[in-house]
Amino acid sequence: MSKKVAIITGASSGIGQATALELSKQGFRVMLAARREDRLKQLQSEVIRHGGEASYQVTDVTSFAEVEALAKATIEQFGQIDILVNNAGIMPLSFISSRKVDEWDRMVNVNIKGVLYGIGAVLPYMEEQKSGHIINISSVAGHKVMPTSSVYxxxxxAVRAITEGLRQEMKSGQNIRTTIICPGAVATELTHTISDENIIRNLQENYSDVQTLTGEDIAKAIAYAVSQPDHVDVSEIIIRPTEQAL
Ligand SMILES: NC(=O)c1ccc[n+]([C@@H]2O[C@H](COP(=O)([O-])OP(=O)(O)OC[C@H]3O[C@@H](n4cnc5c(N)ncnc54)[C@H](OP(=O)(O)O)[C@@H]3O)[C@@H](O)[C@H]2O)c1
Structure with missing residues (x-):
C-alpha cells in the first residue's frame, strides 16, 4: 500500500511546520503550502534529510484557484490526497471600535474562506477515493470570546460550525472524517499579525506566568487523530497550557 499523503496549509511556520515534520515522521508524504517559498523550501529539505518525502506549492489560501491548483499539484506529485490540515490563519486582534476594516476582511478571507476553499478543493478527490480526513484548526477562541477577539x-x-456541518454531511458511507483542533496559547509567529501595541503588551503580561504550548504539542494531537482506525472519528480536541485560565 502506498504511503498516505497529507496537505498542510500554513506550513511555513508554527503549528503547520511542526505538523509537517511530525506527520512525515509518522510515515506520511507531505505537501507543504503557504506564501513564503524560502520557508517551504527549507522545510522540504528538512523532511527529506530525515528520510521523509515532501513537496511544496506556494499558495495563498484566499484564492480558490490557488488552492485548487494545490490539490491538483498534490495529485500530480503523489497520486492521492488522504489528509488536509487546514491550518493557515491570522490573528490581528483589535477592538471593534477601532474599525480596522482591512484586518476584519483579511481574517475572514484567510480563516474562514481559506478553510472552505481547502475543503472545496480536496473533497472531489476524497469522494472519488471514498476516504479522507479533513482537520481544521480552530482555537480556544472558537469556544470563548474576549474583548479584542470578537472578529478572530x-x-x-465559523471553523467549528463548518467542520461539524461537514462531519454530519459526510456520515453516509463516504469514509471521510473531520477533526476540529482547538489550541490554547502556542508560542508561534501568530501574534506578529497584531497591529495594536497595547494589545500585544497585554497579551505578554497575561501569559508571562504561563508555560505556553509548542507547535509540536499540537502536531502530536493531529498525529493522534489521523492515526485512528477508519471507524473512529476524533471530532474535536481542545488543548490548553495547563496554567491557561480561559
Ligand atoms: N498560536 C496560537 O496560540 C494558536 C492558538 C489557537 C489557534 N491557532 C491557529 O493555528 C493556526 C496556525 O497558526 P500558528 O500559531 O502556527 O501561527 P503562525 O506561525 O503565524 O503560522 C500561520 C501560518 O499561516 C500561513 N498563512 C497566513 N496567511 C496565509 C495565506 N493567505 N495563505 C496561505 N497561508 C497563509 C503563514 O504562512 P505565510 O505567511 O508564509 O503564507 C503561516 O505558515 C492558525 O489557524 C491559528 O489561528 C493558533
Whole structure:
C-alpha cells in the first residue's frame, strides 16, 4: 500500500511546520503550502534529510484557484490526497471600535474562506477515493470570546460550525472524517499579525506566568487523530497550557 499523503496549509511556520515534520515522521508524504517559498523550501529539505518525502506549492489560501491548483499539484506529485490540515490563519486582534476594516476582511478571507476553499478543493478527490480526513484548526477562541477577539473568535466559531456541518454531511458511507483542533496559547509567529501595541503588551503580561504550548504539542494531537482506525472519528480536541485560565 502506498504511503498516505497529507496537505498542510500554513506550513511555513508554527503549528503547520511542526505538523509537517511530525506527520512525515509518522510515515506520511507531505505537501507543504503557504506564501513564503524560502520557508517551504527549507522545510522540504528538512523532511527529506530525515528520510521523509515532501513537496511544496506556494499558495495563498484566499484564492480558490490557488488552492485548487494545490490539490491538483498534490495529485500530480503523489497520486492521492488522504489528509488536509487546514491550518493557515491570522490573528490581528483589535477592538471593534477601532474599525480596522482591512484586518476584519483579511481574517475572514484567510480563516474562514481559506478553510472552505481547502475543503472545496480536496473533497472531489476524497469522494472519488471514498476516504479522507479533513482537520481544521480552530482555537480556544472558537469556544470563548474576549474583548479584542470578537472578529478572530467569529472566524474560529465559523471553523467549528463548518467542520461539524461537514462531519454530519459526510456520515453516509463516504469514509471521510473531520477533526476540529482547538489550541490554547502556542508560542508561534501568530501574534506578529497584531497591529495594536497595547494589545500585544497585554497579551505578554497575561501569559508571562504561563508555560505556553509548542507547535509540536499540537502536531502530536493531529498525529493522534489521523492515526485512528477508519471507524473512529476524533471530532474535536481542545488543548490548553495547563496554567491557561480561559
Ligand atoms: N498560536 C496560537 O496560540 C494558536 C492558538 C489557537 C489557534 N491557532 C491557529 O493555528 C493556526 C496556525 O497558526 P500558528 O500559531 O502556527 O501561527 P503562525 O506561525 O503565524 O503560522 C500561520 C501560518 O499561516 C500561513 N498563512 C497566513 N496567511 C496565509 C495565506 N493567505 N495563505 C496561505 N497561508 C497563509 C503563514 O504562512 P505565510 O505567511 O508564509 O503564507 C503561516 O505558515 C492558525 O489557524 C491559528 O489561528 C493558533
Amino acid at each position: 473568535s467569529g472566524t474560529k466559531f
